Amino acid sequence: MQSAATGHIRTLLILSVTARLAAWALVSISAYVLPLFDASPSICIGGTSPSSILLRWDAFHFAHIAREGYVYEHEWAFFNGLPLLMRVSAHMQALVGFGSNDWTTLLRGGAGMAVLCDSTHVLYHLSLHHLRSPSLAFLSAALSIFSSSPTALRLASYNEPFFTYFSYRGMLACARSKWAAASICFALASIFRSNGIFLSGFIPWGMLVTPFLAGRKDLLTPRHILKCVLLTALPLIPFIHHNIIGYLQFCMPPTSHIPNWCTSSLIPLIYSHVQSEYWNVGFLRYWTVSNTPNFILALPALVHIFAFCWFYLSNLPAIVPHIVPQIPSKNTDVTPPPRLDSPFLAPSLLPHVLHALALTLILTFNAHVQISLRLLPSVPLTYWAAARLMLDLPKWGKAWVTWSVLWGALSCVLWAVFLPPA
Incomplete structure (x- = not known):
């Protein structure tokens, strides 16, 4: 198995590099041949340098925060993880005489660091742990090459x-019962996106829920519970810190004008205020006729997750006996539960199913639905579901791969000419 894993990792690396080069080539050619819908990148950078194709949509906000800090209220919708990395990279480039703190250097640095966070091999090891099959692990990781948002x-x-990288790393650490490492990885993920706080749920699931369901209540000591609470709290710190700094900046003297959000809610959160005020985020707010095209674009990604969650949860009665041990009676012996029909019904997948279902419901009913095209790839269940389709429902599996390739290519072209979604 070790030799097979080594070969798989090598092949996945080649596929990942090829996918990056293909995306770069397609975006570059499209940007050169087609006119920009919005000329802002050319104005900010000047000319048509290779780095200008990196400046689209949210990249404007990240680069501006990296250069100037949080100047405008709406910028607080973006966490400081990426701008911090962009600044560090810019300083490193300046030390070797390769740039300064300008748009090009920041964008180039952020993209370069992103290359180092290739998550394909991490997904392979995570899949190998849960699916117990090198071939299925390789298939799942290989399918992740066909991302629904290759530019992002x-x-x-x-x-x-x-x-995605730190999420996968934390999930793999949880699978190996390395709870401190998992907490740190989830905290690092939370520096980049607010929904990283939901990742912390994997820790109490593994440390408390799983032993409780398995009948190992002897493990649930006060010290163990306290450790779990502390490790679960760590990934929440970036979100709390972000909102505290925003509160101190906007709501505390010597501020001349105190915004309404500082006093209008029990817990004033600048992140929630900005998402609601500037991005119109809220329950069913995005459910309008004008947003129908965005729902159509996101539909394959959403249905893909919902379908797998239905498949798994509908088989939960057969899965539960593998999680909760049977208690023998005086007159009967314990019979082992029947073998599960599919590797994709592994009991260890249950927290991943619940996490993916919760996130997909939020994206469907409470967010800009099109961001699911770049956020759901951070959920490994996306690719386990695809592998299941390839194995059990090959026609649907081929349809999913075809959609991923075609949409991924089209999204590269749309990115190049600065058209949504992004």
């Missing part, structure tokens, strides 16, 4: 590469 995940200075 493999090309641009965006949060997604870093968030």
Whole structure:
């Protein structure tokens, strides 16, 4: 198995590099041949340098925060992880005489660091742990090459590469019962995206829920519970810190004008205020006729997750006996539960199913639905579901791969000419 894993990792590395080069080539050619819908990148950078294709959509906000800090209220929708990395990279480039703190240097640095956060091999090891099959682990990781948002995940200075990498790392640490490492990885993921706080749920699931369901209540000592609480709290710190700094900046003297959000809610959160005020985020707010095209674009990614969650949860009665041990009675012996029909019904996948379902519900009903195209790839269940389709429902599996390739290529072209979604 070790030799097979080594070969798989090597092949996945080649595929990942090829996918990055293909995305870069397609975006570069499209940017050169097609006119920009918005000329802002050319104005900020000047000319048509290779780095100008990195400056689209949220990259403007990240680069501006990296240069100037949080100047405008709406910028507080973006966490400081990526701008911090961009500044560090810019300083490193300046030390070797290769740039300064300008747009090009920041964008180039962010994209370069994103390359180092290739998560394909991490997904392979995580899949190997849960699916117990090198071939299925390789298939799942290989399918992740066909991302629904190749520019955000493999090309641009965006949060997604870093968030996905640290999410996968933390999940793998949980699978190996390395709880402190998992907490640190989830905290690092939370520096880049607010939904990193939901990752902390994997820790109490593994440390408390799993032993409780398995009948190992002897493990649930006060010291163990306290350790779990502390490790669960760590990934929440970036979100709390972000909102505290925002509160101190906008709501405390010597501020001349105190915004309404500082006093209008029990817990004033600048992040929630900005998302609601500037991005119109809220329950069913995005459910309008004008947003129908965005729902159509996101539909394959959403249905893909919902379908797998239905498949798994509908088989929960067969899975539960593998999680909760049977208690023998005086007159009967304990019979082992029947073998599960599919490796994709592994009991260890249950927390991943619940996490993916919760996130997909939020994206569907409470967010800009099109961001699911670049956020759901951070959920490994996306690719386990795809591997299951390839194995059990090959026609649907081929349809999913075809959609991923075609949409991924089209999204590169749309990114190049500065058209949504992004």
